Amino acid sequence: MSLKNKDNHNRWRNKTVAFRVSPEEDEQIEIAVKLTGLTKQDYITRRLLCKDVVVQGNPRVYKALRNQLSAVLDELQRIEAGAGMNDELLDTICWIVTIMNGMKEETHGD
Numbered sequence: 001m002s003l004k005n006k007d008n009h010n011r012w013r014n015k016t017v018a019f020r021v022s023p024e025e026d027e028q029i030e031i032a033v034k035l036t037g038l039t040k041q042d043y044i045t046r047r048l049l050c051k052d053v054v055v056q057g058n059p060r061v062y063k064a065l066r067n068q069l070s071a072v073l074d075e076l077q078r079i080e081a082g083a084g085m086n087d088e089l090l091d092t093i094c095w096i097v098t099i100m101n102g103m104k105e106e107t108h109g110d
Contacts (some may be wrong), residue, residue, distance in 0.1 A: 028088055034064035035095055055099050068096055 005013045021029065033043045036055050046053050055061060075089050 024088060028091060031068060031092055032095060035061065035068060035099055037061040037064070055102060057103055061099075065096060065099065068092060072096065 007013055033040045036043055036053055037058055037060055072093055
């Protein structure tokens with residue numbers, strides 16, 4: 001096994017946990033993973049173990065934020081044209097706001 005199969009406590013990660021999700025749930029998970037900059041494994045593990053998910057700003061996270069904000073704008077324009085808003089869009093907006101607020105606090109704390 002390679003080093004990347006060990007966790008931050010130097011324990012082997014040799015157990016597989018698998019579960020099924022709907023396509024909509026998968027899309028939400030993928031968005032959250034991209035916005036945090038973590039691997040999907042690390043994101044899901046931290047969430048399942050009720051640990052903090054700390055976003056480290058980097059070019060990949062900023063690109064994901066930009067892309068998600070663009071997608072949110074497209075959805076808001078669609079809604080303005082008369083279509084309804086869905087819960088997934090509201091969740092995405094909440095994630096973006098939380099991440100952006102955290103980045104703002106980190107910037108002011110420097």
